[in-house]
Amino acid sequence: MTDLAVRYKRKTPRHEIQVSAPRGAVTHVHLPDDNAKAHFVTALLKARCEPGEELEIFGEPAATAAPKRREKLRMRVGAVSPIVGLMSNLNAWENIALPAAYHGAPPLPEVAQFATDVLTKLGAEPDYFFARLPDELGLLERKMASFVRLLVAAPEVMVFDALEDGLSYAECKHVARFEGEYRARQPNGTVLYVDTREDS
Amino acid sequence: MLQALREIEGGIQLSLNVAARLPQLRRGPILESFLRQVYFTGVTAAGGVIPRACGLGVIIIAVMINMLDADVDLAVKILLLLVFREVGPLAAAIVVILRTGTAVSAEMAMMRVSGQTRALRYLGIDLYDYLVLPRVAGCMLATLALTFYVQFLAVLGGLVLSPFIIEASFWELTNRLFELFTPVDFFYSTVKSLLFGFAISACCCWHGLNPPDLTNNAVPKVVTKAVTQSMMLVLLINAVFAYVVFGILFFGLVKANA
Numbered sequence: 001m002t003d004l005a006v007r008y009k010r011k012t013p014r015h016e017i018q019v020s021a022p023r024g025a026v027t028h029v030h031l032p033d034d035n036a037k038a039h040f041v042t043a044l045l046k047a048r049c050e051p052g053e054e055l056e057i058f059g060e061p062a063a064t065a066a067p068k069r070r071e072k073l074r075m076r077v078g079a080v081s082p083i084v085g086l087m088s089n090l091n092a093w094e095n096i097a098l099p100a101a102y103h104g105a106p107p108l109p110e111v112a113q114f115a116t117d118v119l120t121k122l123g124a125e126p127d128y129f130f131a132r133l134p135d136e137l138g139l140l141e142r143k144m145a146s147f148v149r150l151l152v153a154a155p156e157v158m159v160f161d162a163l164e165d166g167l168s169y170a171e172c173k174h175v176a177r178f179e180g181e182y183r184a185r186q187p188n189g190t191v192l193y194v195d196t197r198e199d200s
Numbered sequence: 201m202l203q204a205l206r207e208i209e210g211g212i213q214l215s216l217n218v219a220a221r222l223p224q225l226r227r228g229p230i231l232e233s234f235l236r237q238v239y240f241t242g243v244t245a246a247g248g249v250i251p252r253a254c255g256l257g258v259i260i261i262a263v264m265i266n267m268l269d270a271d272v273d274l275a276v277k278i279l280l281l282l283v284f285r286e287v288g289p290l291a292a293a294i295v296v297i298l299r300t301g302t303a304v305s306a307e308m309a310m311m312r313v314s315g316q317t318r319a320l321r322y323l324g325i326d327l328y329d330y331l332v333l334p335r336v337a338g339c340m341l342a343t344l345a346l347t348f349y350v351q352f353l354a355v356l357g358g359l360v361l362s363p364f365i366i367e368a369s370f371w372e373l374t375n376r377l378f379e380l381f382t383p384v385d386f387f388y389s390t391v392k393s394l395l396f397g398f399a400i401s402a403c404c405c406w407h408g409l410n411p412p413d414l415t416n417n418a419v420p421k422v423v424t425k426a427v428t429q430s431m432m433l434v435l436l437i438n439a440v441f442a443y444v445v446f447g448i449l450f451f452g453l454v455k456a457n458a
Binding site: 071084 | 227228229230307310311314315316318319320321322323324325329330
C-alpha cells in the first residue's frame with residue numbers, strides 16, 4: 001500500500017487536479033461541475049485518460065501504462081458513485097457477491113457474513129435487503145449495496161462520489177458511517193470525497 | 201456498406217471471443233447465468249411449444265398427403281425431409297428468436313444504455329465472460345433441445361394423424377420411418393440447430409452491446425435490428441447448410457434415402 005498521488009488534467013474545459021495524501025488520509029476534491037466530476041471519477045476508475053486528458057495515478061502516467069499494469073492500478077481504486085451502478089437483473093445479494101463470485105475470492109460464505117454484519121451496522125435488515133432487486137431499493141439502500149459490494153474488495157483508495165446527493169438529512173447520517181466501516185475494513189486505505197464546487 | 205462490414209467484423213470477433221472463453225463457463229456466476237439462459241430458453245419455452253409443434257406436424261402432413269395423394273413411403277419421406285430436417289430446426293429457431301433473441305438484445309441494450317456494462321468493467325468483470333458467453337452457450341444448448349422437442353412432437357403428431365388420411369396404420373408408418381431414418385438426419389439437424397442457436401445469440405448480443413446511441417430510444421431499434429438479422433442469418437444458414445450437405449456431399453438435392 002502506497003501514498004495516494006493523483007494528477008488529472010483536462011484541456012477543455014481547462015482544469016487540473018492534484019491530490020497527494022498519505023495512506024490512511026481523508027481528502028476532499030471539489031470540481032467545477034458534474035461533468036468535470038464524472039470525467040475525473042471515470043478516469044480514476046478506468047486508470048485511463050481520454051484524448052485531451054492527462055492522468056497520473058500513484059505517480060504513474062496512465063497513458064503509457066501497459067494494459068496489465070493499468071488493470072492493477074484500476075483494482076486499487078474503487079468508487080461509490082452513480083457511475084458504478086448495480087445490475088438491474090440481480091438482487092442486492094447477487095450484486096454484492098458478484099465480484100467475489102467472479103474473481104473467486106473471498107469465499108461467498110465469508111462475503112455473506114461480512115455483508116450481513118456491515119448492513120446491520122448501517123441500520124438495514126439484511127435478509128429483507130438481500131432479496132430485493134435494485135429497482136425495489138431506495139437511493140440510500142442502493143448506495144449501501146454499492147458500498148458493501150466495494151467493501152468486500154477493500155480497495156486501497158475509496159472514492160465517495162457525491163455521496164449525499166439526493167438523500168434526506170436522516171439518510172445522510174447513515175452514509176456518514178460509510179467512512180468508519182471502510183476504515184475498519186481497510187485501516188490504511190485512503191478516502192477521497194469528490195463533489196462539485198457549488199455544493200461545497 | 202461500412203456499417204455492414206463493421207457488423208460482420210464485430211460478429212466474427214464476438215464469435216472468436218466466445219470460442220476462446222469457453223473454459224470460463226466453470227466460474228460460478230457465469231455458470232449460473234448459463235443455466236438461467238438454458239432454463240429461460242429451453243425449459244420455459246417448451247410448454248408453449250408442445251401444442252404448436254404437434255399442430256405443425258399435423259398440418260404439414262395433412263396438407264402434403266392430401267395434395268400429393270401420398271402413400272406410406274411418401275408420407276414418411278415428407279415427415280423425415282420436411283418436418284424432421286427442415287421444419288423442426290426452423291420452428292425451434294423461430295421460437296428462440298421471438299422469445300430469447302428479443303429478450304437478450306433488449307436486456308443487453310438496456311444494460312449498455314444505463315451504464316451497467318461500464319459498471320461491470322469497473323468491477324473487473326469481463327463483458328464477454330459474464331454477458332456474452334453464457335447467453336451464447338445457453339442459447340445453443342437450448343435451441344438444440346427445443347429442436348429435438350419440436351422434431352419429436354411434430355413427427356409424432358404426423359404419425360398419429362396420417363392413418364386418418366391415408367390407408368396405413370400408425371405402426372406401419374413408424375416402422376417405415378425407422379427404416380428410412382439415417383444418422384445423417386440426426387447429425388444434420390443437430391449441427392444446424394447448434395449453428396442457429398449460435399447465430400441468433402451472437403447476433404442479438406452484438407446488437408445489444410452496440411446500440412446506435414446511448415438513449416432509451418436505442419433499445420427498440422436494437423431489438424428490431426437483432427430480430428431481423430437473426431432471422432436472415434437463420435435462413436441463410438439453412439440454405440447454405442442444405443446445399444452443402446445434400447447438394448455437394450451427397451450429390452443429390454434433398455434426397456431422403458436410396
